Amino acid sequence: MADFSNTDFRLDGKVAIVTGAGGRGNSIGRAYAVALAQAGANVVVADLNGEGAQKVADEIVTLGGKAIAAQVDITDTASVAAMGQQAETAFGGVDILVNNAALMVEIVDKPLIETDRARFDKGMAVNVWGAINCAQTIAPLIAKRGGGAIVNQVSAGAFPAQSFYGVTKIALVGATTTLATELGRQGIRVNAIAPGMTKTDAGLSLTPDDSPLVQMAASRTPIQLRDTPDALCGALLLLVSEAGRWMTGQVLNVDGGWVMR
Numbered sequence: 001m002a003d004f005s006n007t008d009f010r011l012d013g014k015v016a017i018v019t020g021a022g023g024r025g026n027s028i029g030r031a032y033a034v035a036l037a038q039a040g041a042n043v044v045v046a047d048l049n050g051e052g053a054q055k056v057a058d059e060i061v062t063l064g065g066k067a068i069a070a071q072v073d074i075t076d077t078a079s080v081a082a083m084g085q086q087a088e089t090a091f092g093g094v095d096i097l098v099n100n101a102a103l104m105v106e107i108v109d110k111p112l113i114e115t116d117r118a119r120f121d122k123g124m125a126v127n128v129w130g131a132i133n134c135a136q137t138i139a140p141l142i143a144k145r146g147g148g149a150i151v152n153q154v155s156a157g158a159f160p161a162q163s164f165y166g167v168t169k170i171a172l173v174g175a176t177t178t179l180a181t182e183l184g185r186q187g188i189r190v191n192a193i194a195p196g197m198t199k200t201d202a203g204l205s206l207t208p209d210d211s212p213l214v215q216m217a218a219s220r221t222p223i224q225l226r227d228t229p230d231a232l233c234g235a236l237l238l239l240v241s242e243a244g245r246w247m248t249g250q251v252l253n254v255d256g257g258w259v260m261r
């Protein structure tokens, strides 16, 4: 038995893919990619927006970290396979997958009762299939390295789901526990983070601080309702590092206590 050490949070020599890390300027994916690099990981900054991904990868390299950019469509199996190949070529394998890419602003402007089949299929394809598709393709690469971790980005908006977006995220909670069950014997832990109202460009455009929803939610949240993306990074480092080695199939709510479970 070894005593716990803070170095258990370190990720030196590990390779991490973060999807949805290059889109808007101030995003959770960017914060995750920077935090993983600062913990010592080699990071693949992946996004549909290849130019944005390159910008974040360059930023990490300027900070002294190791990163490459990958243009990827997480709904497309060949595109995800190419992303895995890029990771292997650049860094020799994959240990960590963070399924952060999603549609949010794009699917919250209509109630579920008015969501037609095309919109439903698109939302589910990106937010649920996208994460499963990445897990299917990348888990064998993680297993080849003896195991690792997958983190799915869900949302406080799934507890309870009160929108089509929330429906996609509670489905992803189900995928998280299922993948945790299926991949555990390969040494792959699968957990989820459920952020609250995070101050990203996307989040602030959706719910400005002065919106009635924010005011109402803030009044019944024990500590501050909103925080910046870096406030989520401690949870991420716990879930992907040796420090979290006994955790799988869990959802960590990081939201000031807005959702308590």
Ligand SMILES: NC(=O)c1ccc[n+]([C@@H]2O[C@H](COP(=O)([O-])OP(=O)(O)OC[C@H]3O[C@@H](n4cnc5c(N)ncnc54)[C@H](O)[C@@H]3O)[C@@H](O)[C@H]2O)c1
Pocket: 019, 020, 021, 022, 023, 024, 026, 027, 028, 029, 046, 047, 048, 049, 072, 073, 074, 075, 100, 101, 102, 103, 104, 126, 130, 153, 154, 155, 156, 157, 194, 195, 196, 197, 198, 199, 200, 201, 202, 203, 204
């Ligand atoms: N901001 C919040 O308040 C909040 C709260 C809870 C959960 N979340 C979740 O956190 C994650 C990031 O949110 P954000 O606020 O940084 O939003 P964001 O819109 O900046 O990030 C989403 C990213 O996903 C990318 N993406 C979309 N479709 C893709 C595809 N098919 N393939 C690859 N990439 C694709 C986008 O280009 C974008 O960069 C999302 O999963 C979101 O649902 C956000």
